[in-house]
Amino acid sequence: MFFVFSCVSCLAAGAPAASAQTPFRWAGDPEGGAPFVEADPSHPDTLVGFDVEITDVMAKSLGRRPEFVNISFYSIDQSIARGDAEIGMSGIEDTPARRSTLAVTVPYYEFREVLSVRDADAARFRSLADLRGKAVATLAGTIAYEILLRGERDYGLRAVSYEDDVHPYSDLALGRVDAVLLDNVLAERRHRTIRGFTIQPQSIAIGHYVGVLAPQNAPLRDAINETLRGAMRDGTLERIFRKWQVWNEDQPKLYAELLAGKPVEPVIGFDTSGGVANASKWDAARRYMPSLLRASIVTIILSCLSMGLAIAIGVAIATGRVYGGRPVRLLLLGYVELMRGTPILLQLFVIYYGLAAAVRLPAFAAALLGLALNYAAYESEIYRSALEAVPAGQLEAARTLGLSERQVLRLIRGPQAFRLALAPMTNDFVALLKDSSLVSVLTVLELTKQTQIFATNLGSWVIPGALCAGLYLAMSLPVAALARRLERQWKAAS
Amino acid sequence: MESRVLAVADLHLRRGARVILSGVSLDVARGEFVAVMGPSGSGKTTVLRAIAGLERADRGRIDVNGRVGMVFQFHHLFEHLTAIENICLAPMYAHGVSRDRAAAHARELLAAFGVDHRAHALPRQLSGGEAQRVAIARALAVDPPVLLMDEPTASLDPARRSELGELLQGLTRRNTALLVATHDEDFARGYATRVLRMEDGQVR
Numbered sequence: 001m002f003f004v005f006s007c008v009s010c011l012a013a014g015a016p017a018a019s020a021q022t023p024f025r026w027a028g029d030p031e032g033g034a035p036f037v038e039a040d041p042s043h044p045d046t047l048v049g050f051d052v053e054i055t056d057v058m059a060k061s062l063g064r065r066p067e068f069v070n071i072s073f074y075s076i077d078q079s080i081a082r083g084d085a086e087i088g089m090s091g092i093e094d095t096p097a098r099r100s101t102l103a104v105t106v107p108y109y110e111f112r113e114v115l116s117v118r119d120a121d122a123a124r125f126r127s128l129a130d131l132r133g134k135a136v137a138t139l140a141g142t143i144a145y146e147i148l149l150r151g152e153r154d155y156g157l158r159a160v161s162y163e164d165d166v167h168p169y170s171d172l173a174l175g176r177v178d179a180v181l182l183d184n185v186l187a188e189r190r191h192r193t194i195r196g197f198t199i200q201p202q203s204i205a206i207g208h209y210v211g212v213l214a215p216q217n218a219p220l221r222d223a224i225n226e227t228l229r230g231a232m233r234d235g236t237l238e239r240i241f242r243k244w245q246v247w248n249e250d251q252p253k254l255y256a257e258l259l260a261g262k263p264v265e266p267v268i269g270f271d272t273s274g275g276v277a278n279a280s281k282w283d284a285a286r287r288y289m290p291s292l293l294r295a296s297i298v299t300i301i302l303s304c305l306s307m308g309l310a311i312a313i314g315v316a317i318a319t320g321r322v323y324g325g326r327p328v329r330l331l332l333l334g335y336v337e338l339m340r341g342t343p344i345l346l347q348l349f350v351i352y353y354g355l356a357a358a359v360r361l362p363a364f365a366a367a368l369l370g371l372a373l374n375y376a377a378y379e380s381e382i383y384r385s386a387l388e389a390v391p392a393g394q395l396e397a398a399r400t401l402g403l404s405e406r407q408v409l410r411l412i413r414g415p416q417a418f419r420l421a422l423a424p425m426t427n428d429f430v431a432l433l434k435d436s437s438l439v440s441v442l443t444v445l446e447l448t449k450q451t452q453i454f455a456t457n458l459g460s461w462v463i464p465g466a467l468c469a470g471l472y473l474a475m476s477l478p479v480a481a482l483a484r485r486l487e488r489q490w491k492a493a494s
Numbered sequence: 495m496e497s498r499v500l501a502v503a504d505l506h507l508r509r510g511a512r513v514i515l516s517g518v519s520l521d522v523a524r525g526e527f528v529a530v531m532g533p534s535g536s537g538k539t540t541v542l543r544a545i546a547g548l549e550r551a552d553r554g555r556i557d558v559n560g561r562v563g564m565v566f567q568f569h570h571l572f573e574h575l576t577a578i579e580n581i582c583l584a585p586m587y588a589h590g591v592s593r594d595r596a597a598a599h600a601r602e603l604l605a606a607f608g609v610d611h612r613a614h615a616l617p618r619q620l621s622g623g624e625a626q627r628v629a630i631a632r633a634l635a636v637d638p639p640v641l642l643m644d645e646p647t648a649s650l651d652p653a654r655r656s657e658l659g660e661l662l663q664g665l666t667r668r669n670t671a672l673l674v675a676t677h678d679e680d681f682a683r684g685y686a687t688r689v690l691r692m693e694d695g696q697v698r
Contacts, residue, residue: 391570394570396548396570397572400547400633401584401588401632401636402561403584403587407588411583412572416572419574
């Protein structure tokens with residue numbers, strides 16, 4: 001009813017009906033939160049934020065109705081390129097990679113990359129050079145992350161990548177990391193809710209927020225640029241940024257340069273020419289290979305250790321479920337159903353962040369434990385059914401020979417069950433190898449995450465995706481081959 | 495009476511409402527070969543399983559000088575172990591015999607039963623007769639006073655059947671007692687020293 005009414009009113013107003021009916025689809029990530037894009041706390045269905053208001057200005061000047069498309073922050077570039085929405089607006093940084101692969105608007109906001117440290121460290125950690133051997137957190141796939149990678153080489157610090165901008169600061173307060181490098185907008189926002197850290201006044205680099213469009217939408221981008229310049233000239237942007245308390249003296253200078261027609265570098269104060277966006281695709285692949293291989297080693301070590309632990313716990317659970325009394329069996333059944341019935345991602349979050357107040361596990365240990373506890377539930381089901389599948393005659397024969405129940409399990413039932421469990425276990429190991437990519441949410445930099453960073457910096461998923469797939473196969477195929485060989489040995493005919 | 499190695503007195507066993515054994519009594523003396531005959535369902539196998547400790551009787555007594563040995567109808571050799579490993583298992587783990595001594599004894603048994611050339615074969619690689627001999631060797635490896643056998647001739651051809659009969663008579667000459675459940679009238683008459691007949695859960 002409302003729809004009909006609004007269309008009639010459009011027609012009555014004499015607006016260009018065709019374009020008014022085609023919504024102006026824009027992509028953003030409400031998880032990024034205020035002041036960019038967030039669900040209005042008092043009306044959760046309504047979005048608020050400066051990116052929302054700027055997009056409204058764009059839509060209005062195009063004579064179209066804005067329509068929001070919810071896209072994860074890390075997928076906005078790819079989503080725009082494949083046409084899910086016309087423009088991406090969500091505090092997106094201007095980078096050489098985006099300029100080379102997408103149609104990028106003029107920058108509408110200038111930010112500073114600032115260092116945050118715990119209050120007690122404010123006097124000794126003033127710049128990246130002071131952070132040798134220390135863990136410095138940031139958002140993955142950002143300019144700040146590139147700066148930290150350079151800092152690993154130049155200053156010996158350790159870059160830790162997060163997938164959201166809240167946990168870097170909460171982990172800073174908890175002592176898991178020693179500093180956070182992010183833009184001043186994010187730092188100041190977190191400073192209002194998280195106590196105990198200081199934002200250093202000296203900025204490490206200067207960057208800009210832009211809107212991104214698909215390359216073929218360059219004409220639309222040009223029209224939007226005109227709108228943005230108009231909004232700079234007539235104070236519309238100033239009014240919006242003042243409302244969100246992020247207006248400062250950097251913006252008038254940026255707008256003056258843009259309105260004078262001067263080119264603005266995407267990043268100031270940090271040399272991005274070493275970035276892969278300027279290299280040929282093959283050269284980029286060659287340069288990223290060592291870090292992909294390192295990430296593969298993290299993946300394989302994490303998977304092997306988790307699987308080992310999952311097997312040990314799984315065997316214990318299965319034994320308890322087959323031999324235990326009723327309370328033990330019920331307890332273990334509860335554990336299995338809880339771990340199988342809830343998302344592993346949730347379990348990882350609870351172990352790493354949820355328990356942080358009580359147990360402050362290092363990221364790798366939390367990842368290892370989370371994967372192991374989850375997979376133990378699945379392994380235990382395999383072993384339980386395998387134990388129950390060992391023929392009763394085998395067990396009776398062992399008992400008549402005078403073996404104790406413990407010996408029957410260790411010498412007869414266990415080994416025979418293991419042979420039955422091998423094929424499903426191999427399956428699970430390969431699944432675990434791939435599920436290990438989930439632990440990047442706990443800041444563990446494994447193969448999939450490294451590939452994503454590579455793809456973001458390169459602006460393409462084709463080569464990184466192929467390399468990543470190749471590395472996963474290189475890890476999983478030998479496991480499958482080994483399992484086949486064992487099975488063949490056990491089945492060897494005379 | 496000193497030569498008695500197994501005494502079963504007034505054994506009762508029911509499963510749900512069904513009576514399986516109703517007052518079975520029997521004795522076996524050293525070196526004796528006792529055959530238990532009777533139609534299917536008469537309780538032969540259950541008596542053996544109760545003596546071996548695999549079934550719990552509701553009432554009655556079972557007295558044995560030590561632990562009985564059991565050879566199942568389908569042998570139940572441990573599928574993941576070779577013939578000689580099957581034989582060594584109980585001496586090593588239930589009696590604490592060293593690996594070398596257990597292996598030496600196992601080889602003697604295999605040689606005595608003519609299957610020493612199959613020592614390293616897995617159960618699924620053995621013929622039915624070979625598997626039976628390995629199963630007998632496994633049961634005898636811990637020197638039980640009585641060897642229980644369930645339907646030993648069920649899957650043997652006539653030539654193999656007489657070989658088995660002679661093998662078992664050889665055991666009785668070395669003072670092992672045998673209690674054998676069988677359907678095979680000729681086998682029982684030909685080799686047993688005594689034949690018991692069971693019907694409806696009782697020895698007639």
